[in-house]
Amino acid sequence: MTTTTETETGTFSALIDEAKLRSGRADRAADLIAYARSSMRECTVLARFQQNLIEGTFTVGSTIPHIFKRPVNMRQWQAIQYPYFDSHGQPVFVEEKRPSKFQTQGTDYWFYLTGDSYVFNGLAVGDLVKYAYHSYLTKLTYYSVIADRPARYIIESETWEYHADYIGNTELNDTGEAKVSNWLLFYWYDLILEGTLAKLYKTVGDTRQSASYALYKQQQKDLLAGESQVIVRS
Numbered sequence: 001m002t003t004t005t006e007t008e009t010g011t012f013s014a015l016i017d018e019a020k021l022r023s024g025r026a027d028r029a030a031d032l033i034a035y036a037r038s039s040m041r042e043c044t045v046l047a048r049f050q051q052n053l054i055e056g057t058f059t060v061g062s063t064i065p066h067i068f069k070r071p072v073n074m075r076q077w078q079a080i081q082y083p084y085f086d087s088h089g090q091p092v093f094v095e096e097k098r099p100s101k102f103q104t105q106g107t108d109y110w111f112y113l114t115g116d117s118y119v120f121n122g123l124a125v126g127d128l129v130k131y132a133y134h135s136y137l138t139k140l141t142y143y144s145v146i147a148d149r150p151a152r153y154i155i156e157s158e159t160w161e162y163h164a165d166y167i168g169n170t171e172l173n174d175t176g177e178a179k180v181s182n183w184l185l186f187y188w189y190d191l192i193l194e195g196t197l198a199k200l201y202k203t204v205g206d207t208r209q210s211a212s213y214a215l216y217k218q219q220q221k222d223l224l225a226g227e228s229q230v231i232v233r234s
Helices: 012-023 026-044 101-105 170-180 183-187 189-204 209-226
Strands: 053-059 066-069 074-085 091-093 110-114 117-121 128-135 151-154 159-162
Touching: 012 026, 012 189, 026 183, 026 189, 026 209, 151 170, 159 170, 183 189, 189 209
Parallel strands: none
Antiparallel strands: 053 128, 066 117, 074 091, 074 128, 110 117, 151 159
16 A cells, blocks of 8 residues: 655745644744744845835825825835926936925925825826835744645645635635745745744754754855845935
């Protein structure tokens, strides 16, 4: 009788399972979940990775100046293009400025953050504004029960397997994958795993901490060398 072994990888739940197994500390599952999320955040802010670039548009409504609510996972702006041109015929890209009496009385193009929203100055009703910003990764859920996982990536077959709720079309498949993984976890799984273990080992006084931390820092360098980054406009 042949037994088929399925090894899941590249997902948040698989990473937590492996971290529990390797550390022998299944009792610290909550800490491992927090450390994995923290490690992903640390790696996300190392550079402006192309995979985290979000592009979109908005149309100015009847309220002037225009108010744009900050997206939940927004990290920082890459560029904002107004539908105007400067004296040299170049598109107008606006910069963030602090509000002041001089600026609010002027006609310059600018914007600023207040509370959870951005205020854009110099626009007219109906203007279409193009923007691009860098995002943080969405926090993922740990599914301790394998049967509950929306999707699983299997090493042996190099394919995704889906929960019944996410079978039927490509859109459902994509939704299932997005609930359990992201580009950083999928392509740099071992990096996030070592970062997670290093944090746990430090907390519990495990002698393996130095080795895991060294691997984590080295693989961060590999991440920067291996992934494309967005060039910042000067």
